[in-house]
Amino acid sequence: MNFNKIKFGASGNPLNFFKSEFGKDRLGVIEWSAKLGLNAQERQMTYGARMKEDDAIEFGKRARKFGVSLSIHGPYYVVLNSKKEKVIENSIKELIKTTRLADLMGAKKVVFHPGFGRDIKKIIEGLKEVEKEKPKSVVICPETTGKISQSGDLNEVLEICENTECEPCIDFAHLHARGQGSLMEEDDFRKVLVEIEKRLGKKSLKDLHCHFYPIEFTEKGERVHRAVTEENVFPRFESFANLIKEFKMAPTLISESKNTQDIGALEMKRTMEELR
Numbered sequence: 001m002n003f004n005k006i007k008f009g010a011s012g013n014p015l016n017f018f019k020s021e022f023g024k025d026r027l028g029v030i031e032w033s034a035k036l037g038l039n040a041q042e043r044q045m046t047y048g049a050r051m052k053e054d055d056a057i058e059f060g061k062r063a064r065k066f067g068v069s070l071s072i073h074g075p076y077y078v079v080l081n082s083k084k085e086k087v088i089e090n091s092i093k094e095l096i097k098t099t100r101l102a103d104l105m106g107a108k109k110v111v112f113h114p115g116f117g118r119d120i121k122k123i124i125e126g127l128k129e130v131e132k133e134k135p136k137s138v139v140i141c142p143e144t145t146g147k148i149s150q151s152g153d154l155n156e157v158l159e160i161c162e163n164t165e166c167e168p169c170i171d172f173a174h175l176h177a178r179g180q181g182s183l184m185e186e187d188d189f190r191k192v193l194v195e196i197e198k199r200l201g202k203k204s205l206k207d208l209h210c211h212f213y214p215i216e217f218t219e220k221g222e223r224v225h226r227a228v229t230e231e232n233v234f235p236r237f238e239s240f241a242n243l244i245k246e247f248k249m250a251p252t253l254i255s256e257s258k259n260t261q262d263i264g265a266l267e268m269k270r271t272m273e274e275l276r
Helices: 026-036 053-066 085-105 120-133 154-162 172-178 186-200 202-206 238-246 261-274
Strands: 007-011 040-044 069-073 109-112 139-142 169-171 209-212 215-218 221-225 252-255
Touching: 007 026, 007 069, 007 261, 026 040, 026 053, 026 261, 040 252, 053 069, 053 085, 069 085, 069 252, 085 109, 085 120, 109 209, 120 139, 120 154, 139 154, 154 169, 154 186, 169 172, 172 186, 172 209, 172 215, 172 221, 186 202, 186 238, 238 261, 252 261
Parallel strands: 007 040, 007 252, 040 069, 069 109, 109 139, 169 209, 209 252
Antiparallel strands: 215 221
16 A cells, blocks of 8 residues: 555535635635645535636646646436437536636546436446547546435446546545445445446555445435534444555545545545555
8 A cells, every 4th residue: 555645635625725814815725725634625616617727827836836636526417318309509618618627726636426317328428428538548437326216326337437447536425326325344345346346456455435434324325414523423434444555545535524525535535544
């Protein structure tokens, strides 16, 4: 395990950021993260790729200055397998726009939720259209999703990646929720990693982009994110940490812990430091 190549970061702007000296400057989350000891940040564009181009360029400059690796979470309303052709057309345009903003800021990966239902062929077709127009430096990452009604179980995400230039974003909390509490023990996580390596190869596994945090679920899957500061919440990062070392991974680990993304990211970093 090369600890120095592992990336730890928060999703969006945590509550503690707004309480800090940088709180009125949303671009200040880069310097704030670096001062905490984090080296990644996932910019949230979940309600649209609306960032001004000048702001994206400035965001990227700050990220390079402070050594923070960037990714973007794309809009929630992207649905590449909609029954409405106009929705698919707009989804393709929005993903392309997001990848271009990613390129301006130097973000290498754009994460997105693929759609609804089991029609994966349409998603693959849509992504191939996006890939014709997107910047070559940016990789699109379909994310494992939390609700059973959504496209995006592990098999579906890997199938998308097998048939496109995409790399997976493995949201372990979502897998846990879809599986009705399936990620409790180390071996539960091992099965996920083995499947990724078998189907996409060692490099995809080594460079895996991950979301990690505890989650609450119902029989339909994801209900709500929980915070790492709460007791008796799952999945737990400790059950995954040893496998990062065992599989010689250098992943990007993004915390989506409810309102405590920074605390979740720092806890993951502390856990991995103890395994060095």
